Amino acid sequence: MSVEGGFDAVMVLSFGGPDKPADVRPFLENVTRGRGVPPERLDEVAEHYHHFGGVSPINALNKQMIGSLETELGRVGIDLPVYFGNRNWHPMIEETLEQIYADGHRRVLVFPTSAWGGYSGCRQYDEDIRRGLDALGDRADSMVLRKLPQYWDHPAMTASWADSIRAASAELPPELRDEARLIFTAHSIPDSADRAAGPPQDGGRLYSRQVADASRLAATAAGFSSFDQVWQSRSGPARIPWLDPDICDHLDDVAAQGVLAVIVCPIGFVSDHLEVVWDLDNEGLDKANELGLGYARAKTVGTDPRFITMIVELIGEQLAGPVAFRQGMTDNGAPCAVGCCEPVRRPA
Numbered sequence: 001m002s003v004e005g006g007f008d009a010v011m012v013l014s015f016g017g018p019d020k021p022a023d024v025r026p027f028l029e030n031v032t033r034g035r036g037v038p039p040e041r042l043d044e045v046a047e048h049y050h051h052f053g054g055v056s057p058i059n060a061l062n063k064q065m066i067g068s069l070e071t072e073l074g075r076v077g078i079d080l081p082v083y084f085g086n087r088n089w090h091p092m093i094e095e096t097l098e099q100i101y102a103d104g105h106r107r108v109l110v111f112p113t114s115a116w117g118g119y120s121g122c123r124q125y126d127e128d129i130r131r132g133l134d135a136l137g138d139r140a141d142s143m144v145l146r147k148l149p150q151y152w153d154h155p156a157m158t159a160s161w162a163d164s165i166r167a168a169s170a171e172l173p174p175e176l177r178d179e180a181r182l183i184f185t186a187h188s189i190p191d192s193a194d195r196a197a198g199p200p201q202d203g204g205r206l207y208s209r210q211v212a213d214a215s216r217l218a219a220t221a222a223g224f225s226s227f228d229q230v231w232q233s234r235s236g237p238a239r240i241p242w243l244d245p246d247i248c249d250h251l252d253d254v255a256a257q258g259v260l261a262v263i264v265c266p267i268g269f270v271s272d273h274l275e276v277v278w279d280l281d282n283e284g285l286d287k288a289n290e291l292g293l294g295y296a297r298a299k300t301v302g303t304d305p306r307f308i309t310m311i312v313e314l315i316g317e318q319l320a321g322p323v324a325f326r327q328g329m330t331d332n333g334a335p336c337a338v339g340c341c342e343p344v345r346r347p348a
Protein backbone atom coordinates (compact mmCIF):
# COMPACT_ATOMS: atom_id res chain seq x y z
CA MET A 1 0.00 0.00 0.00
CA SER A 2 1.55 3.31 -0.91
CA VAL A 3 0.15 6.61 0.29
CA GLU A 4 1.84 9.93 0.67
CA GLY A 5 3.80 9.94 3.87
CA GLY A 6 2.78 6.33 4.34
CA PHE A 7 4.35 3.73 6.57
CA ASP A 8 6.39 0.69 5.65
CA ALA A 9 6.56 -1.39 8.83
CA VAL A 10 4.81 -2.06 12.12
CA MET A 11 6.44 -2.63 15.50
CA VAL A 12 4.64 -4.13 18.48
CA LEU A 13 6.25 -2.46 21.50
CA SER A 14 5.86 -4.20 24.83
CA PHE A 15 7.15 -4.50 28.36
CA GLY A 16 9.31 -7.60 27.94
CA GLY A 17 9.86 -10.44 30.36
CA PRO A 18 12.40 -13.16 31.15
CA ASP A 19 12.72 -16.21 28.87
CA LYS A 20 14.75 -18.31 31.31
CA PRO A 21 15.73 -18.35 35.00
CA ALA A 22 19.04 -16.54 34.40
CA ASP A 23 17.14 -13.65 32.80
CA VAL A 24 15.02 -12.92 35.86
CA ARG A 25 17.46 -10.76 37.85
CA PRO A 26 18.83 -8.70 34.96
CA PHE A 27 15.28 -8.18 33.68
CA LEU A 28 14.14 -6.93 37.08
CA GLU A 29 17.16 -4.64 37.29
CA ASN A 30 16.16 -3.15 33.94
CA VAL A 31 12.56 -2.63 35.06
CA THR A 32 13.39 -0.95 38.33
CA ARG A 33 16.54 1.03 37.53
CA GLY A 34 16.28 4.38 39.30
CA ARG A 35 12.72 3.77 40.47
CA GLY A 36 13.14 3.24 44.18
CA VAL A 37 11.67 -0.27 44.31
CA PRO A 38 12.91 -1.91 47.55
CA PRO A 39 15.21 -4.96 47.16
CA GLU A 40 12.81 -7.13 49.23
CA ARG A 41 10.11 -6.47 46.65
CA LEU A 42 12.50 -7.52 43.87
CA ASP A 43 13.27 -10.79 45.69
CA GLU A 44 9.57 -11.42 46.04
CA VAL A 45 8.82 -10.74 42.38
CA ALA A 46 11.81 -12.87 41.31
CA GLU A 47 10.15 -15.73 43.21
CA HIS A 48 6.95 -15.22 41.22
CA TYR A 49 8.90 -15.61 37.98
CA HIS A 50 10.78 -18.65 39.32
CA HIS A 51 7.45 -20.21 40.26
CA PHE A 52 6.80 -20.26 36.50
CA GLY A 53 10.21 -21.71 35.67
CA GLY A 54 11.82 -18.29 35.21
CA VAL A 55 9.74 -17.69 32.08
CA SER A 56 7.23 -14.88 31.74
CA PRO A 57 4.23 -15.75 29.60
CA ILE A 58 4.37 -12.27 28.07
CA ASN A 59 6.82 -12.98 25.23
CA ALA A 60 4.95 -16.01 23.89
CA LEU A 61 1.68 -14.08 24.14
CA ASN A 62 3.14 -11.16 22.22
CA LYS A 63 4.53 -13.48 19.55
CA GLN A 64 1.13 -15.09 19.22
CA MET A 65 -0.44 -11.62 18.90
CA ILE A 66 2.07 -10.70 16.20
CA GLY A 67 1.36 -13.93 14.30
CA SER A 68 -2.37 -13.18 14.32
CA LEU A 69 -1.71 -9.57 13.32
CA GLU A 70 0.42 -10.64 10.34
CA THR A 71 -2.31 -13.00 9.20
CA GLU A 72 -5.02 -10.37 9.52
CA LEU A 73 -2.95 -7.67 7.76
CA GLY A 74 -2.36 -10.13 4.91
CA ARG A 75 -6.06 -10.95 4.75
CA VAL A 76 -7.05 -7.31 4.29
CA GLY A 77 -4.20 -6.64 1.83
CA ILE A 78 -1.98 -4.43 3.99
CA ASP A 79 1.53 -5.46 3.07
CA LEU A 80 3.57 -4.38 6.10
CA PRO A 81 6.06 -6.50 8.04
CA VAL A 82 5.52 -6.69 11.81
CA TYR A 83 8.47 -6.42 14.20
CA PHE A 84 8.67 -6.98 17.96
CA GLY A 85 10.55 -4.79 20.45
CA ASN A 86 10.51 -4.34 24.22
CA ARG A 87 11.30 -1.86 26.96
CA ASN A 88 12.94 -4.22 29.44
CA TRP A 89 14.02 -7.43 27.74
CA HIS A 90 15.09 -8.93 24.45
CA PRO A 91 14.29 -8.25 21.75
CA MET A 92 15.03 -4.76 23.08
CA ILE A 93 13.73 -1.86 21.05
CA GLU A 94 17.34 -0.89 20.15
CA GLU A 95 17.91 -4.31 18.57
CA THR A 96 14.60 -4.21 16.74
CA LEU A 97 15.22 -0.76 15.26
CA GLU A 98 18.64 -1.92 14.02
CA GLN A 99 16.87 -4.72 12.18
CA ILE A 100 14.11 -2.47 10.85
CA TYR A 101 16.73 -0.04 9.55
CA ALA A 102 18.83 -2.82 8.02
CA ASP A 103 15.72 -4.14 6.27
CA GLY A 104 15.30 -0.72 4.67
CA HIS A 105 12.22 0.51 6.52
CA ARG A 106 12.11 4.12 7.62
CA ARG A 107 8.50 4.87 8.59
CA VAL A 108 7.19 2.66 11.34
CA LEU A 109 3.81 2.44 13.09
CA VAL A 110 4.26 1.44 16.71
CA PHE A 111 1.53 -0.47 18.55
CA PRO A 112 2.11 -0.35 22.33
CA THR A 113 0.70 -3.24 24.37
CA SER A 114 -0.61 -0.76 26.94
CA ALA A 115 -4.01 0.78 26.23
CA TRP A 116 -3.58 3.58 28.78
CA GLY A 117 -2.37 7.06 29.41
CA GLY A 118 -0.03 7.83 32.29
CA TYR A 119 3.72 7.61 32.65
CA SER A 120 4.20 3.81 32.80
CA GLY A 121 1.52 3.02 30.21
CA CYS A 122 2.12 5.79 27.70
CA ARG A 123 4.93 8.28 28.15
CA GLN A 124 7.50 5.68 29.15
CA TYR A 125 6.85 3.91 25.81
CA ASP A 126 7.65 7.24 24.14
CA GLU A 127 10.90 7.31 26.09
CA ASP A 128 11.60 3.77 24.87
CA ILE A 129 11.13 4.96 21.29
CA ARG A 130 13.58 7.82 21.87
CA ARG A 131 16.05 5.43 23.45
CA GLY A 132 15.85 3.21 20.36
CA LEU A 133 16.29 6.18 18.02
CA ASP A 134 19.24 7.47 20.05
CA ALA A 135 20.93 4.11 19.61
CA LEU A 136 20.61 4.47 15.83
CA GLY A 137 22.63 7.70 15.95
CA ASP A 138 22.62 9.72 12.72
CA ARG A 139 20.64 7.00 10.96
CA ALA A 140 17.64 8.03 13.07
CA ASP A 141 17.39 11.26 11.05
CA SER A 142 15.60 9.41 8.28
CA MET A 143 13.22 7.56 10.56
CA VAL A 144 9.65 8.27 11.65
CA LEU A 145 8.19 6.18 14.46
CA ARG A 146 4.56 6.94 15.04
CA LYS A 147 2.96 5.52 18.16
CA LEU A 148 -0.71 4.61 17.66
CA PRO A 149 -3.26 6.32 19.92
CA GLN A 150 -4.54 4.88 23.20
CA TYR A 151 -7.26 2.29 22.72
CA TRP A 152 -8.66 1.67 26.22
CA ASP A 153 -12.10 2.90 25.10
CA HIS A 154 -12.16 1.29 21.65
CA PRO A 155 -15.52 -0.45 21.04
CA ALA A 156 -13.68 -3.72 20.30
CA MET A 157 -12.11 -3.61 23.77
CA THR A 158 -15.44 -2.97 25.47
CA ALA A 159 -17.21 -5.73 23.54
CA SER A 160 -14.44 -8.21 24.18
CA TRP A 161 -14.22 -7.46 27.93
CA ALA A 162 -17.99 -7.75 28.18
CA ASP A 163 -17.92 -11.23 26.64
CA SER A 164 -15.10 -12.28 28.88
CA ILE A 165 -17.02 -11.06 31.97
CA ARG A 166 -20.08 -13.05 30.86
CA ALA A 167 -17.94 -16.14 30.31
CA ALA A 168 -16.38 -15.79 33.77
CA SER A 169 -19.80 -15.37 35.33
CA ALA A 170 -20.90 -18.61 33.66
CA GLU A 171 -18.05 -20.44 35.41
CA LEU A 172 -19.51 -19.66 38.82
CA PRO A 173 -21.95 -22.13 40.38
CA PRO A 174 -25.46 -21.15 39.17
CA GLU A 175 -26.69 -20.25 42.67
CA LEU A 176 -23.86 -17.69 43.07
CA ARG A 177 -24.07 -16.05 39.65
CA ASP A 178 -26.67 -13.42 40.43
CA GLU A 179 -24.96 -12.60 43.72
CA ALA A 180 -21.49 -12.14 42.33
CA ARG A 181 -19.72 -8.81 42.74
CA LEU A 182 -17.96 -7.56 39.58
CA ILE A 183 -14.46 -6.28 40.39
CA PHE A 184 -12.19 -4.54 37.89
CA THR A 185 -8.48 -4.56 38.58
CA ALA A 186 -5.59 -2.65 37.00
CA HIS A 187 -1.91 -2.13 37.82
CA SER A 188 -1.51 0.24 40.74
CA ILE A 189 0.77 3.22 40.25
CA PRO A 190 2.06 5.75 42.78
CA ASP A 191 -0.63 8.25 43.66
CA SER A 192 1.79 11.01 42.63
CA ALA A 193 2.12 9.43 39.17
CA ASP A 194 -1.66 9.32 38.81
CA ARG A 195 -1.93 12.98 39.81
CA ALA A 196 0.65 13.81 37.11
CA ALA A 197 -1.11 11.71 34.46
CA GLY A 198 -2.43 13.59 31.42
CA PRO A 199 -1.89 17.09 30.06
CA PRO A 200 -1.48 19.46 33.05
CA GLN A 201 -4.53 21.54 32.08
CA ASP A 202 -6.73 18.42 32.41
CA GLY A 203 -6.20 18.26 36.16
CA GLY A 204 -4.37 14.93 36.30
CA ARG A 205 -5.48 11.41 37.15
CA LEU A 206 -5.83 10.52 33.49
CA TYR A 207 -4.87 6.89 34.19
CA SER A 208 -7.33 6.16 36.99
CA ARG A 209 -10.07 8.06 35.16
CA GLN A 210 -9.51 6.01 32.00
CA VAL A 211 -9.51 2.77 33.98
CA ALA A 212 -12.78 3.78 35.67
CA ASP A 213 -14.34 4.74 32.33
CA ALA A 214 -13.22 1.52 30.63
CA SER A 215 -14.60 -0.47 33.57
CA ARG A 216 -17.92 1.32 33.38
CA LEU A 217 -18.15 0.71 29.62
CA ALA A 218 -17.40 -3.01 30.02
CA ALA A 219 -19.71 -3.45 33.02
CA THR A 220 -22.60 -1.79 31.21
CA ALA A 221 -22.02 -3.85 28.07
CA ALA A 222 -21.98 -7.02 30.20
CA GLY A 223 -25.29 -6.01 31.83
CA PHE A 224 -23.98 -5.02 35.27
CA SER A 225 -25.32 -1.89 36.93
CA SER A 226 -22.53 -1.66 39.51
CA PHE A 227 -18.93 -2.71 40.00
CA ASP A 228 -15.92 -2.17 42.23
CA GLN A 229 -12.58 -0.74 41.12
CA VAL A 230 -9.39 -2.09 42.68
CA TRP A 231 -5.66 -2.12 41.99
CA GLN A 232 -2.94 -4.73 42.11
CA SER A 233 0.79 -5.43 41.92
CA ARG A 234 1.97 -2.33 43.80
CA SER A 235 5.70 -2.30 44.36
CA GLY A 236 6.69 0.88 46.22
CA PRO A 237 7.64 1.06 49.87
CA ALA A 238 4.56 1.08 52.14
CA ARG A 239 5.07 4.73 53.15
CA ILE A 240 4.48 5.97 49.60
CA PRO A 241 0.79 6.06 48.64
CA TRP A 242 -0.22 4.09 45.56
CA LEU A 243 -3.70 3.71 44.07
CA ASP A 244 -5.81 1.55 46.34
CA PRO A 245 -7.63 -0.53 47.52
CA ASP A 246 -5.46 -3.51 46.75
CA ILE A 247 -7.36 -6.48 45.35
CA CYS A 248 -6.62 -8.84 48.24
CA ASP A 249 -7.61 -6.27 50.90
CA HIS A 250 -10.75 -5.67 48.93
CA LEU A 251 -11.62 -9.38 48.90
CA ASP A 252 -11.46 -9.26 52.72
CA ASP A 253 -13.83 -6.30 52.70
CA VAL A 254 -16.42 -7.79 50.36
CA ALA A 255 -16.38 -11.09 52.22
CA ALA A 256 -17.00 -9.15 55.46
CA GLN A 257 -19.96 -7.45 53.74
CA GLY A 258 -21.48 -10.87 53.06
CA VAL A 259 -20.72 -11.06 49.33
CA LEU A 260 -20.62 -14.75 48.27
CA ALA A 261 -18.75 -14.61 44.95
CA VAL A 262 -16.65 -12.31 42.80
CA ILE A 263 -15.90 -11.93 39.11
CA VAL A 264 -12.43 -10.44 38.79
CA CYS A 265 -11.76 -8.64 35.52
CA PRO A 266 -8.11 -7.61 34.82
CA ILE A 267 -9.14 -4.64 32.69
CA GLY A 268 -5.72 -3.02 33.11
CA PHE A 269 -3.90 -5.68 31.09
CA VAL A 270 -4.01 -6.82 27.52
CA SER A 271 -2.69 -10.35 28.05
CA ASP A 272 -2.52 -13.09 30.71
CA HIS A 273 1.04 -12.24 31.68
CA LEU A 274 2.70 -12.68 35.04
CA GLU A 275 0.90 -9.92 36.93
CA VAL A 276 -2.36 -11.62 35.97
CA VAL A 277 -1.48 -15.28 36.42
CA TRP A 278 0.42 -14.72 39.68
CA ASP A 279 -1.46 -11.91 41.41
CA LEU A 280 -4.94 -13.06 40.36
CA ASP A 281 -4.81 -16.79 39.62
CA ASN A 282 -2.58 -17.54 42.63
CA GLU A 283 -2.82 -14.84 45.29
CA GLY A 284 -6.37 -13.68 44.54
CA LEU A 285 -7.69 -17.21 44.19
CA ASP A 286 -5.99 -18.36 47.43
CA LYS A 287 -7.45 -15.39 49.25
CA ALA A 288 -10.94 -16.11 47.91
CA ASN A 289 -10.66 -19.78 48.90
CA GLU A 290 -9.56 -18.81 52.38
CA LEU A 291 -12.59 -16.50 52.66
CA GLY A 292 -14.98 -19.02 51.12
CA LEU A 293 -15.74 -16.65 48.22
CA GLY A 294 -16.71 -17.99 44.81
CA TYR A 295 -14.08 -16.70 42.38
CA ALA A 296 -13.99 -16.41 38.61
CA ARG A 297 -11.32 -14.52 36.68
CA ALA A 298 -12.20 -13.00 33.32
CA LYS A 299 -9.67 -13.73 30.60
CA THR A 300 -7.80 -10.88 28.95
CA VAL A 301 -8.71 -9.69 25.46
CA GLY A 302 -5.33 -9.93 23.68
CA THR A 303 -6.13 -13.26 22.04
CA ASP A 304 -9.62 -12.23 20.88
CA PRO A 305 -9.80 -11.82 17.08
CA ARG A 306 -11.56 -8.49 17.69
CA PHE A 307 -8.42 -7.20 19.40
CA ILE A 308 -6.38 -8.00 16.30
CA THR A 309 -9.02 -6.41 14.07
CA MET A 310 -8.78 -3.29 16.23
CA ILE A 311 -5.00 -3.08 15.69
CA VAL A 312 -5.50 -3.46 11.94
CA GLU A 313 -8.10 -0.70 12.07
CA LEU A 314 -5.69 1.62 13.91
CA ILE A 315 -3.02 0.84 11.31
CA GLY A 316 -5.40 1.27 8.38
CA GLU A 317 -6.49 4.64 9.68
CA GLN A 318 -2.88 5.89 9.57
CA LEU A 319 -2.34 4.52 6.07
CA ALA A 320 -5.50 6.19 4.75
CA GLY A 321 -4.17 9.72 5.27
CA PRO A 322 -3.47 12.31 7.94
CA VAL A 323 -4.97 11.42 11.30
CA ALA A 324 -6.01 14.08 13.81
CA PHE A 325 -4.11 13.85 17.07
CA ARG A 326 -5.58 11.60 19.74
CA GLN A 327 -4.15 10.91 23.18
CA GLY A 328 -1.05 8.73 23.02
CA MET A 329 -0.36 9.34 19.31
CA THR A 330 3.22 10.53 19.13
CA ASP A 331 5.98 10.88 16.56
CA ASN A 332 9.50 9.81 17.46
CA GLY A 333 8.68 9.71 21.15
CA ALA A 334 7.90 13.40 21.56
CA PRO A 335 5.40 13.72 24.43
CA CYS A 336 1.69 14.12 23.52
CA ALA A 337 1.57 17.58 25.04
CA VAL A 338 3.88 19.79 27.06
CA GLY A 339 4.12 18.34 30.56
CA CYS A 340 1.90 15.35 29.71
CA CYS A 341 2.35 12.42 32.13
CA GLU A 342 5.58 13.90 33.44
CA PRO A 343 7.63 11.30 35.33
CA VAL A 344 7.55 11.84 39.08
CA ARG A 345 10.82 11.53 40.93
CA ARG A 346 10.65 8.72 43.47
CA PRO A 347 12.68 8.43 46.62
CA ALA A 348 15.38 5.76 46.47
Ligand SMILES: CC1=C(CCC(=O)O)c2cc3nc(cc4[nH]c(cc5[nH]c(cc1n2)c(C)c5CCC(=O)O)c(CCC(=O)O)c4C)C(CCC(=O)O)=C3C
Nearest residue numbers: 015017031035045056058114120121187189235273274275
Ligand atom coordinates in the same frame (compact mmCIF):
# COMPACT_ATOMS: atom_id res chain seq x y z
C1 LIG B 1 0.67 0.92 34.62
C2 LIG B 1 1.51 -0.34 34.51
C3 LIG B 1 1.31 -1.40 33.62
C4 LIG B 1 0.21 -1.50 32.56
C5 LIG B 1 0.64 -0.85 31.28
C6 LIG B 1 1.62 -1.72 30.47
O1 LIG B 1 1.28 -2.86 30.15
O2 LIG B 1 2.72 -1.23 30.18
C7 LIG B 1 2.34 -2.35 33.88
C8 LIG B 1 2.52 -3.55 33.16
C9 LIG B 1 3.45 -4.56 33.43
N1 LIG B 1 4.31 -4.63 34.51
C10 LIG B 1 5.06 -5.78 34.39
C11 LIG B 1 6.06 -6.18 35.28
C12 LIG B 1 6.59 -5.39 36.29
N2 LIG B 1 6.20 -4.12 36.66
C13 LIG B 1 6.98 -3.67 37.69
C14 LIG B 1 6.90 -2.43 38.31
C15 LIG B 1 5.99 -1.41 38.03
N3 LIG B 1 4.96 -1.45 37.12
C16 LIG B 1 4.27 -0.22 37.12
C17 LIG B 1 3.17 0.12 36.34
C18 LIG B 1 2.65 -0.67 35.31
N4 LIG B 1 3.13 -1.89 34.90
C19 LIG B 1 4.95 0.62 38.08
C20 LIG B 1 4.56 2.05 38.37
C21 LIG B 1 5.99 -0.12 38.63
C22 LIG B 1 7.00 0.35 39.66
C23 LIG B 1 8.34 0.57 39.03
C24 LIG B 1 8.26 1.64 37.96
O3 LIG B 1 7.99 2.80 38.31
O4 LIG B 1 8.47 1.33 36.77
C25 LIG B 1 7.95 -4.68 37.99
C26 LIG B 1 9.05 -4.56 39.02
C27 LIG B 1 8.83 -5.45 40.18
C28 LIG B 1 7.53 -5.13 40.90
O5 LIG B 1 7.60 -4.29 41.74
O6 LIG B 1 6.50 -5.72 40.56
C29 LIG B 1 7.70 -5.75 37.13
C30 LIG B 1 8.43 -7.08 37.05
C31 LIG B 1 4.69 -6.47 33.19
C32 LIG B 1 5.32 -7.76 32.66
C33 LIG B 1 4.74 -8.98 33.33
C34 LIG B 1 5.35 -10.25 32.82
O7 LIG B 1 6.58 -10.44 32.85
O8 LIG B 1 4.59 -11.12 32.36
C35 LIG B 1 3.69 -5.72 32.60
C36 LIG B 1 2.98 -5.98 31.30
Ligand SMILES: [Fe+2]
Nearest residue numbers: 120187233275
Ligand atom coordinates in the same frame (compact mmCIF):
# COMPACT_ATOMS: atom_id res chain seq x y z
FE1 LIG C 1 4.39 -3.17 36.05
